[in-house]
Amino acid sequence: MRILILGGTTEASALARCLSGRSEFSPLLSMAGRTSDPRPLPIPTRIGGFGGVEGLARFLVEERIEAVIDATHPFAAVMSRNAAEACAQVRVSLLALRRPPWTAQKGDQWIEVSSMEETVQALGDEPRRVFLTVGRLELPPFAAAPQHTYLVRTIEPIRDALPVPHVITIQDRAPFNEASERALMERERVEVVVTKNSGGSATYPKIAAARALGLPVIVVARPQKPRGVEEVVSADAALEWLERHHGRTP
Numbered sequence: 451m452r453i454l455i456l457g458g459t460t461e462a463s464a465l466a467r468c469l470s471g472r473s474e475f476s477p478l479l480s481m482a483g484r485t486s487d488p489r490p491l492p493i494p495t496r497i498g499g500f501g502g503v504e505g506l507a508r509f510l511v512e513e514r515i516e517a518v519i520d521a522t523h524p525f526a527a528v529m530s531r532n533a534a535e536a537c538a539q540v541r542v543s544l545l546a547l548r549r550p551p552w553t554a555q556k557g558d559q560w561i562e563v564s565s566m567e568e569t570v571q572a573l574g575d576e577p578r579r580v581f582l583t584v585g586r587l588e589l590p591p592f593a594a595a596p597q598h599t600y601l602v603r604t605i606e607p608i609r610d611a612l613p614v615p616h617v618i619t620i621q622d623r624a625p626f627n628e629a630s631e632r633a634l635m636e637r638e639r640v641e642v643v644v645t646k647n648s649g650g651s652a653t654y655p656k657i658a659a660a661r662a663l664g665l666p667v668i669v670v671a672r673p674q675k676p677r678g679v680e681e682v683v684s685a686d687a688a689l690e691w692l693e694r695h696h697g698r699t700p
Protein backbone atom coordinates (compact mmCIF):
# COMPACT_ATOMS: atom_id res chain seq x y z
CA MET A 451 0.00 0.00 0.00
CA ARG A 452 1.54 3.30 -1.16
CA ILE A 453 1.37 5.90 1.60
CA LEU A 454 2.40 9.56 1.48
CA ILE A 455 3.25 11.09 4.87
CA LEU A 456 3.30 14.88 4.92
CA GLY A 457 5.89 15.49 7.58
CA GLY A 458 8.12 17.93 9.36
CA THR A 459 7.02 16.87 12.86
CA THR A 460 7.98 14.43 15.62
CA GLU A 461 4.73 12.53 14.95
CA ALA A 462 5.51 12.10 11.23
CA SER A 463 8.94 10.74 12.08
CA ALA A 464 7.44 8.37 14.67
CA LEU A 465 4.99 7.05 12.08
CA ALA A 466 7.83 6.62 9.57
CA ARG A 467 9.67 4.46 12.12
CA CYS A 468 6.50 2.41 12.81
CA LEU A 469 6.08 1.71 9.08
CA SER A 470 9.67 0.85 8.26
CA GLY A 471 10.21 -2.88 7.85
CA ARG A 472 6.48 -3.52 7.34
CA SER A 473 6.45 -5.14 3.93
CA GLU A 474 2.71 -4.53 3.37
CA PHE A 475 3.32 -0.75 3.41
CA SER A 476 5.36 1.35 1.01
CA PRO A 477 5.63 4.76 2.69
CA LEU A 478 7.15 7.97 1.37
CA LEU A 479 7.83 10.90 3.71
CA SER A 480 7.58 14.41 2.29
CA MET A 481 9.16 17.46 3.87
CA ALA A 482 9.00 21.11 2.86
CA GLY A 483 12.76 21.56 3.10
CA ARG A 484 12.74 24.30 5.74
CA THR A 485 15.38 22.49 7.84
CA SER A 486 18.67 22.11 6.01
CA ASP A 487 19.85 19.08 7.99
CA PRO A 488 16.78 17.00 8.95
CA ARG A 489 17.33 13.93 11.12
CA PRO A 490 17.65 10.82 8.91
CA LEU A 491 14.69 8.42 8.82
CA PRO A 492 14.43 4.75 7.80
CA ILE A 493 11.95 5.27 4.92
CA PRO A 494 12.28 6.97 1.50
CA THR A 495 12.06 10.75 1.73
CA ARG A 496 11.33 13.53 -0.76
CA ILE A 497 11.92 17.24 -0.15
CA GLY A 498 10.18 20.36 -1.51
CA GLY A 499 6.71 21.63 -2.40
CA PHE A 500 4.40 19.86 -4.87
CA GLY A 501 3.18 23.01 -6.62
CA GLY A 502 -0.15 23.68 -4.89
CA VAL A 503 -3.31 21.57 -5.05
CA GLU A 504 -2.87 20.71 -8.74
CA GLY A 505 0.73 19.62 -8.27
CA LEU A 506 -0.13 17.44 -5.30
CA ALA A 507 -3.13 15.87 -7.07
CA ARG A 508 -0.88 14.99 -10.02
CA PHE A 509 1.77 13.57 -7.69
CA LEU A 510 -0.80 11.34 -5.94
CA VAL A 511 -1.94 9.88 -9.26
CA GLU A 512 1.52 9.47 -10.78
CA GLU A 513 2.93 7.85 -7.64
CA ARG A 514 -0.21 5.67 -7.22
CA ILE A 515 -0.62 6.86 -3.61
CA GLU A 516 -3.48 5.07 -1.82
CA ALA A 517 -3.51 6.99 1.47
CA VAL A 518 -2.16 10.32 2.69
CA ILE A 519 -1.30 11.02 6.31
CA ASP A 520 -1.22 14.76 7.00
CA ALA A 521 1.26 14.87 9.88
CA THR A 522 2.35 18.47 9.26
CA HIS A 523 2.82 20.93 12.09
CA PRO A 524 -0.38 22.41 13.56
CA PHE A 525 0.66 25.80 12.11
CA ALA A 526 1.24 24.48 8.57
CA ALA A 527 -2.24 25.54 7.43
CA VAL A 528 -1.64 25.81 3.68
CA MET A 529 -0.26 22.29 3.25
CA SER A 530 -3.18 20.77 5.19
CA ARG A 531 -5.72 22.67 3.09
CA ASN A 532 -3.97 21.61 -0.13
CA ALA A 533 -3.91 17.99 1.04
CA ALA A 534 -7.65 18.00 1.79
CA GLU A 535 -8.48 19.48 -1.63
CA ALA A 536 -6.11 17.28 -3.63
CA CYS A 537 -7.20 14.07 -1.88
CA ALA A 538 -10.87 14.92 -2.47
CA GLN A 539 -10.16 15.65 -6.15
CA VAL A 540 -8.43 12.36 -6.90
CA ARG A 541 -10.32 10.29 -4.27
CA VAL A 542 -7.41 9.29 -2.08
CA SER A 543 -8.04 8.55 1.62
CA LEU A 544 -6.73 11.19 4.02
CA LEU A 545 -6.03 11.03 7.74
CA ALA A 546 -4.74 13.92 9.88
CA LEU A 547 -2.24 13.05 12.60
CA ARG A 548 -2.38 16.00 14.96
CA ARG A 549 -1.14 16.42 18.50
CA PRO A 550 -3.63 18.07 20.84
CA PRO A 551 -2.98 21.70 21.82
CA TRP A 552 -1.58 22.57 25.26
CA THR A 553 -4.08 23.88 27.79
CA ALA A 554 -3.29 26.25 30.65
CA GLN A 555 -2.60 24.53 33.99
CA LYS A 556 -2.95 25.88 37.52
CA GLY A 557 -0.23 28.51 38.02
CA ASP A 558 0.15 29.33 34.31
CA GLN A 559 -0.09 33.00 33.36
CA TRP A 560 -1.09 32.75 29.73
CA ILE A 561 -1.99 35.59 27.42
CA GLU A 562 -3.70 33.98 24.42
CA VAL A 563 -3.47 35.73 21.05
CA SER A 564 -4.28 34.74 17.49
CA SER A 565 -1.44 36.20 15.42
CA MET A 566 2.18 37.38 15.61
CA GLU A 567 0.96 40.98 15.16
CA GLU A 568 -1.25 40.58 18.24
CA THR A 569 1.72 39.11 20.07
CA VAL A 570 3.79 42.22 19.33
CA GLN A 571 0.94 44.36 20.76
CA ALA A 572 0.73 42.15 23.86
CA LEU A 573 4.43 42.72 24.61
CA GLY A 574 3.61 46.37 25.27
CA ASP A 575 5.65 49.56 24.95
CA GLU A 576 8.04 49.09 27.89
CA PRO A 577 11.30 47.31 27.02
CA ARG A 578 11.21 43.66 28.15
CA ARG A 579 13.44 40.63 27.91
CA VAL A 580 11.52 38.27 25.62
CA PHE A 581 12.19 34.57 25.01
CA LEU A 582 10.98 34.13 21.42
CA THR A 583 10.37 30.51 20.37
CA VAL A 584 8.07 30.89 17.37
CA GLY A 585 10.32 29.72 14.52
CA ARG A 586 12.61 31.65 12.20
CA LEU A 587 9.91 32.41 9.61
CA GLU A 588 7.69 34.19 12.16
CA LEU A 589 10.30 36.71 13.30
CA PRO A 590 9.75 39.70 10.94
CA PRO A 591 6.68 41.18 12.76
CA PHE A 592 8.80 41.62 15.93
CA ALA A 593 10.99 44.18 14.12
CA ALA A 594 8.08 46.57 14.77
CA ALA A 595 8.97 46.47 18.51
CA PRO A 596 12.73 47.16 18.59
CA GLN A 597 12.68 48.32 22.23
CA HIS A 598 12.72 44.74 23.57
CA THR A 599 15.67 42.42 24.03
CA TYR A 600 14.95 39.17 22.21
CA LEU A 601 16.38 35.79 23.14
CA VAL A 602 15.61 33.89 19.92
CA ARG A 603 15.90 30.13 19.68
CA THR A 604 15.62 28.54 16.22
CA ILE A 605 16.80 25.41 14.41
CA GLU A 606 18.33 27.35 11.51
CA PRO A 607 20.37 30.59 11.74
CA ILE A 608 18.05 33.61 11.74
CA ARG A 609 20.35 35.72 9.50
CA ASP A 610 18.66 39.12 9.03
CA ALA A 611 15.11 38.04 9.92
CA LEU A 612 14.95 40.24 13.04
CA PRO A 613 16.71 43.59 12.44
CA VAL A 614 16.56 45.08 15.97
CA PRO A 615 19.42 46.28 18.23
CA HIS A 616 19.18 43.67 21.03
CA VAL A 617 19.06 40.06 19.87
CA ILE A 618 20.65 37.00 21.48
CA THR A 619 20.43 33.91 19.27
CA ILE A 620 20.52 30.24 20.18
CA GLN A 621 20.51 27.46 17.60
CA ASP A 622 19.06 24.30 19.05
CA ARG A 623 16.30 21.80 18.41
CA ALA A 624 13.83 19.90 20.59
CA PRO A 625 13.49 17.88 22.75
CA PHE A 626 14.30 20.17 25.69
CA ASN A 627 14.00 19.58 29.43
CA GLU A 628 12.52 21.69 32.19
CA ALA A 629 15.71 22.10 34.23
CA SER A 630 17.73 23.45 31.32
CA GLU A 631 14.86 25.67 30.14
CA ARG A 632 14.60 27.11 33.62
CA ALA A 633 18.35 27.66 33.84
CA LEU A 634 18.35 29.40 30.45
CA MET A 635 15.48 31.72 31.42
CA GLU A 636 17.15 32.59 34.74
CA ARG A 637 20.55 33.18 33.16
CA GLU A 638 19.12 35.45 30.44
CA ARG A 639 16.74 37.18 32.90
CA VAL A 640 13.74 36.40 30.69
CA GLU A 641 10.60 38.36 31.62
CA VAL A 642 8.11 36.91 29.13
CA VAL A 643 7.99 33.81 26.91
CA VAL A 644 6.38 33.76 23.45
CA THR A 645 5.30 30.46 21.90
CA LYS A 646 2.91 28.98 19.37
CA ASN A 647 0.42 26.49 20.81
CA SER A 648 2.28 23.66 19.12
CA GLY A 649 1.31 20.93 21.60
CA GLY A 650 3.34 17.78 22.23
CA SER A 651 6.00 17.02 24.80
CA ALA A 652 9.23 17.99 22.99
CA THR A 653 8.89 21.75 23.52
CA TYR A 654 6.53 21.75 26.53
CA PRO A 655 9.34 22.20 29.12
CA LYS A 656 9.49 25.96 28.40
CA ILE A 657 5.84 26.23 29.52
CA ALA A 658 6.55 24.27 32.71
CA ALA A 659 9.69 26.33 33.38
CA ALA A 660 7.80 29.61 32.92
CA ARG A 661 5.15 28.37 35.38
CA ALA A 662 7.82 27.47 37.93
CA LEU A 663 9.44 30.91 37.57
CA GLY A 664 6.11 32.77 37.64
CA LEU A 665 6.64 34.20 34.13
CA PRO A 666 3.86 35.16 31.73
CA VAL A 667 3.62 33.25 28.44
CA ILE A 668 2.09 34.71 25.29
CA VAL A 669 0.51 31.74 23.50
CA VAL A 670 -0.38 32.04 19.81
CA ALA A 671 -3.50 30.02 18.96
CA ARG A 672 -3.48 27.53 16.09
CA PRO A 673 -4.80 28.41 12.65
CA GLN A 674 -7.92 26.68 11.37
CA LYS A 675 -7.22 23.33 9.71
CA PRO A 676 -9.64 21.88 7.11
CA ARG A 677 -12.86 20.49 8.56
CA GLY A 678 -14.25 17.05 7.86
CA VAL A 679 -10.89 15.25 7.87
CA GLU A 680 -10.64 12.26 10.21
CA GLU A 681 -8.07 12.93 12.95
CA VAL A 682 -5.91 10.90 15.32
CA VAL A 683 -3.40 12.13 17.89
CA SER A 684 -0.62 9.53 17.83
CA ALA A 685 1.53 7.59 15.39
CA ASP A 686 0.19 4.31 16.87
CA ALA A 687 -3.38 5.41 16.15
CA ALA A 688 -2.41 6.37 12.59
CA LEU A 689 -0.86 2.93 12.11
CA GLU A 690 -4.07 1.28 13.38
CA TRP A 691 -6.06 3.42 10.95
CA LEU A 692 -3.84 2.30 8.06
CA GLU A 693 -4.21 -1.34 9.06
CA ARG A 694 -7.97 -1.10 9.62
CA HIS A 695 -8.71 1.13 6.69
CA HIS A 696 -7.27 -1.28 4.23
CA GLY A 697 -8.10 -4.47 6.10
CA ARG A 698 -4.49 -5.57 6.23
CA THR A 699 -4.04 -6.20 9.94
CA PRO A 700 -1.24 -8.75 10.13
Ligand SMILES: NC(=O)c1ccc[n+]([C@@H]2O[C@H](COP(=O)([O-])OP(=O)(O)OC[C@H]3O[C@@H](n4cnc5c(N)ncnc54)[C@H](OP(=O)(O)O)[C@@H]3O)[C@@H](O)[C@H]2O)c1
Nearest residue numbers: 457458480481482499500501502522523525526527528529
Ligand atom coordinates in the same frame (compact mmCIF):
# COMPACT_ATOMS: atom_id res chain seq x y z
N1 LIG B 1 4.66 26.40 10.74
C1 LIG B 1 5.29 25.93 11.79
O1 LIG B 1 5.22 26.49 12.91
C2 LIG B 1 6.11 24.69 11.70
C3 LIG B 1 6.83 24.28 12.82
C4 LIG B 1 7.60 23.12 12.74
C5 LIG B 1 7.63 22.40 11.59
N2 LIG B 1 6.90 22.81 10.52
C6 LIG B 1 6.94 21.98 9.30
O2 LIG B 1 7.56 22.73 8.28
C7 LIG B 1 6.93 22.47 7.04
C8 LIG B 1 6.49 23.78 6.40
O3 LIG B 1 5.63 24.49 7.26
P1 LIG B 1 4.89 25.79 6.78
O4 LIG B 1 4.28 26.44 7.97
O5 LIG B 1 5.75 26.56 5.85
O6 LIG B 1 3.71 25.11 5.92
P2 LIG B 1 2.56 25.78 5.02
O7 LIG B 1 2.59 27.25 5.15
O8 LIG B 1 1.31 25.07 5.33
O9 LIG B 1 3.02 25.33 3.57
C9 LIG B 1 3.56 26.21 2.60
C10 LIG B 1 3.98 25.40 1.40
O10 LIG B 1 5.14 24.62 1.72
C11 LIG B 1 5.07 23.37 1.06
N3 LIG B 1 5.02 22.31 2.09
C12 LIG B 1 4.64 22.41 3.39
N4 LIG B 1 4.76 21.25 4.02
C13 LIG B 1 5.23 20.37 3.10
C14 LIG B 1 5.57 19.00 3.14
N5 LIG B 1 5.46 18.27 4.27
N6 LIG B 1 6.02 18.42 1.99
C15 LIG B 1 6.15 19.13 0.85
N7 LIG B 1 5.83 20.43 0.75
C16 LIG B 1 5.39 21.05 1.86
C17 LIG B 1 3.82 23.39 0.19
O11 LIG B 1 4.23 23.88 -1.06
P3 LIG B 1 3.44 23.52 -2.42
O12 LIG B 1 2.19 24.33 -2.41
O13 LIG B 1 4.41 23.90 -3.50
O14 LIG B 1 3.16 22.04 -2.41
C18 LIG B 1 2.95 24.38 0.94
O15 LIG B 1 1.97 25.00 0.12
C19 LIG B 1 5.77 21.53 7.30
O16 LIG B 1 6.19 20.27 6.87
C20 LIG B 1 5.57 21.59 8.77
O17 LIG B 1 5.12 20.36 9.29
C21 LIG B 1 6.16 23.95 10.55
